Amino acid sequence: MAIVFQFIIILFSLFFLMYFTFTCAHVIPKLPSSAVSPELQQRSISAQNGLYRTKFFTQILDHFNYNPQSYQTFQQRYLINDTYWGGAKKKAPIFVYMGNEGDIQWFAQNTGFMFEIAPYFNAILVFIEHRYYGKSIPFGGNDEVANKTSSTLGYMSSTQALADYATLIIDLKKNLSATDSPVVVFGGSYGGMLAAWFRMKYPHVAIGALASSAPILQFLDLVSPYTFTNIVTQDYKSESENCYKVIKGSWKEIDDTANTPGGIEQLQKSFRLCNNNISAGDLKNWLQTALMYTAMTDYPTPSNFVTPLPAYPVKKMCEAIDSKSSGNETFTKLYAAANIFYNYSGSVICFDISNDSGGWDWQSCTEMIMPLGGNNEESIFPAHKWELEETLSYCKQTYHIDPRPHWITTEFGGHDIGRVLKRYGSNIIFFNGLRDPWSGGGVLKNISKTLIAIVAKEGAHHVDLRFSTKEDPEWLKDVRKQEVKIITSWISQYYQDLLQG
Numbered sequence: 001m002a003i004v005f006q007f008i009i010i011l012f013s014l015f016f017l018m019y020f021t022f023t024c025a026h027v028i029p030k031l032p033s034s035a036v037s038p039e040l041q042q043r044s045i046s047a048q049n050g051l052y053r054t055k056f057f058t059q060i061l062d063h064f065n066y067n068p069q070s071y072q073t074f075q076q077r078y079l080i081n082d083t084y085w086g087g088a089k090k091k092a093p094i095f096v097y098m099g100n101e102g103d104i105q106w107f108a109q110n111t112g113f114m115f116e117i118a119p120y121f122n123a124i125l126v127f128i129e130h131r132y133y134g135k136s137i138p139f140g141g142n143d144e145v146a147n148k149t150s151s152t153l154g155y156m157s158s159t160q161a162l163a164d165y166a167t168l169i170i171d172l173k174k175n176l177s178a179t180d181s182p183v184v185v186f187g188g189s190y191g192g193m194l195a196a197w198f199r200m201k202y203p204h205v206a207i208g209a210l211a212s213s214a215p216i217l218q219f220l221d222l223v224s225p226y227t228f229t230n231i232v233t234q235d236y237k238s239e240s241e242n243c244y245k246v247i248k249g250s251w252k253e254i255d256d257t258a259n260t261p262g263g264i265e266q267l268q269k270s271f272r273l274c275n276n277n278i279s280a281g282d283l284k285n286w287l288q289t290a291l292m293y294t295a296m297t298d299y300p301t302p303s304n305f306v307t308p309l310p311a312y313p314v315k316k317m318c319e320a321i322d323s324k325s326s327g328n329e330t331f332t333k334l335y336a337a338a339n340i341f342y343n344y345s346g347s348v349i350c351f352d353i354s355n356d357s358g359g360w361d362w363q364s365c366t367e368m369i370m371p372l373g374g375n376n377e378e379s380i381f382p383a384h385k386w387e388l389e390e391t392l393s394y395c396k397q398t399y400h401i402d403p404r405p406h407w408i409t410t411e412f413g414g415h416d417i418g419r420v421l422k423r424y425g426s427n428i429i430f431f432n433g434l435r436d437p438w439s440g441g442g443v444l445k446n447i448s449k450t451l452i453a454i455v456a457k458e459g460a461h462h463v464d465l466r467f468s469t470k471e472d473p474e475w476l477k478d479v480r481k482q483e484v485k486i487i488t489s490w491i492s493q494y495y496q497d498l499l500q501g
């Protein structure tokens with residue numbers, strides 16, 4: 001679901017850059033789920049259970065090659081819930097979540113929408129884990145081997161993942177004797193991109209797709225690299241002009257302080273950091289990460305997606321910054337804001353600014369070259385021009401491979417998407433919340449009667465897929481109602497077609 005910012009990756013590229021240039025810090029956004037460490041995902045997962053049973057499927061390593069190595073297999077995890085299923089005899093529907101970059105249990109638990117609509121549709125729910133994440137690791141399930149070099153990581157791609165999903169779904173339908181049951185696919189963030197692409201590439205497997213917050217246009221020459229940060233900027237500005245100004249002014253103040261004797265110690269103290277060896281760049285990354293993720297997960301109710309947060313966290317951060325009790329000091333104000341993102345639980349003793357990298361780093365070095373992180377004059381973040389060259393050299397250095405920045409648009413399209421899709425595509429819902437910085441790379445216009453863009457002005461990253469709560473605002477209830485209505489129409493159309501033979 002979460003396509004979050006690849007913050008980690010970004011951090012990596014950032015460090016690489018700083019090493020050479022010591023230029024100002026910039027954080028490249030990541031999809032939200034890539035920001036959550038496996039340990040953290042695990043902790044939140046074990047807190048919940050009873051939603052599904054876990055299964056494994058023997059999956060082929062390489063769907064697109066007939067050389068002997070490609071016949072190697074790995075165990076792919078999927079989760080299943082058949083409590084509400086109407087059964088194969090009734091041709092009751094199969095709802096499949098297309099796993100993103102992380103542990104599938106985490107996505108299942110953050111996709112309450114599917115659990116809540118399953119009884120209405122008498123649907124069986126299936127959540128499939130993406131290869132190279134969670135427990136679905138090729139090369140004997142050993143991530144140290146699988147993740148080690150580009151020759152083992154080479155089998156990780158969106159096209160392989162889609163082929164995995166098709167293979168598993170077809171096999172599962174056979175096992176359930178449910179070949180005539182309609183399949184609807186769901187996904188948020190990167191998972192949403194996969195859902196949309198799955199419907200385009202495998203129309204014989206899925207009758208429709210709900211692609212929530214899927215930035216399928218966040219690629220080279222399609223949207224401005226500034227959209228992401230422009231939206232983040234707008235989010236904070238919309239709360240208060242002062243909030244925007246304080247944050248925007250803080251970067252220079254951090255640099256200036258860091259350059260004075262004892263400045264680093266002062267920063268450490270002001271922000272209550274555990275690390276005793278940080279740079280201004282580390283601190284700025286850490287703050288920018290908080291600002292970006294808070295914008296992405298600016299949900300109208302308390303949430304625990306990337307981290308526990310109050311309802312409307314952007315507003316809360318700005319209130320902290322604007323509040324008189326935060327004093328006049330920029331750092332006190334910023335600390336108060338960061339404390340909301342990093343310490344809403346109140347259990348953090350000091351902040352550990354450290355970084356690590358996940359599997360998305362590989363993906364963002366091969367095909368997922370998303371122009372992001374560039375900032376214009378107005379930006380709330382330090383100015384930084386997005387350069388393809390930086391990504392290319394970082395990837396070369398890290399993985400010894402050349403990224404293929406045009407592959408995604410070659411494989412799935414994107415240019416003139418409306419004109420192209422309206423002639424051959426159908427049955428996709430593109431949901432976007434305009435407060436979500438990723439919405440800049442989303443499909444925001446209706447393409448045809450069955451390629452529908454649902455746009456929520458107040459919405460954040462795949463908010464529609466979350467479990468409903470009593471406090472949900474009307475607009476969110478309406479979005480979900482609209483989605484249910486559209487999915488109902490796909491399914492009844494399918495049954496009609498089936499009758500007509």
Ligand SMILES: *[C@@H]1O[C@H](CO)[C@@H](O)[C@H](O)[C@H]1NC(C)=O
Binds near residue numbers: 050051052082083115
């Ligand atoms: C399916 O999900 C529901 C919650 O919506 C839960 O009560 C039920 O136990 C789950 N069934 C299985 C087989 O896990």
Ligand SMILES: *[C@@H]1O[C@H](CO)[C@@H](O)[C@H](O)[C@H]1NC(C)=O
Binds near residue numbers: 171
């Ligand atoms: C279908 O059944 C076969 C035989 O039991 C099993 O090996 C395979 O994993 C099953 N497929 C799925 C998707 O679970």
Ligand SMILES: *[C@@H]1O[C@H](CO)[C@@H](O)[C@H](O)[C@H]1NC(C)=O
Binds near residue numbers: 277
């Ligand atoms: C702090 O980091 C710098 C490089 O960033 C390194 O040269 C120095 O040894 C480190 N100091 C400590 C105490 O780790």
Ligand SMILES: *[C@@H]1O[C@H](CO)[C@@H](O)[C@H](O)[C@H]1NC(C)=O
Binds near residue numbers: 327328
């Ligand atoms: C904050 O600013 C106001 C107005 O500029 C000033 O009167 C006040 O003394 C300042 N407070 C602190 C704690 O610096």
Ligand SMILES: *[C@@H]1O[C@H](CO)[C@@H](O)[C@H](O)[C@H]1NC(C)=O
Binds near residue numbers: 272343345349350351
């Ligand atoms: C986290 O919040 C708790 C409770 O408000 C507070 O006592 C603690 O100092 C905070 N941690 C940091 C690092 O600021």
Ligand SMILES: *[C@@H]1O[C@H](CO)[C@@H](O)[C@H](O)[C@H]1NC(C)=O
Binds near residue numbers: 134147358
């Ligand atoms: C390596 O594998 C683990 C699964 O345990 C995954 O979470 C992680 O993101 C992978 N890292 C890389 C660099 O691919």
Ligand SMILES: *[C@@H]1O[C@H](CO)[C@@H](O)[C@H](O)[C@H]1NC(C)=O
Binds near residue numbers: 445446452454455
């Ligand atoms: C797309 O069409 C639907 C009705 O079919 C409408 O509810 C929705 O607002 C339209 N979306 C946009 C972005 O105009």
Ligand SMILES: CC(=O)N[C@H]1CO[C@H](CO)[C@@H](O)[C@@H]1O
Binds near residue numbers: 012278282354355356
């Ligand atoms: C603060 C911190 O831990 N920074 C580390 C982030 O990752 C780079 C690359 O591995 C390290 O060099 C930094 O020390």
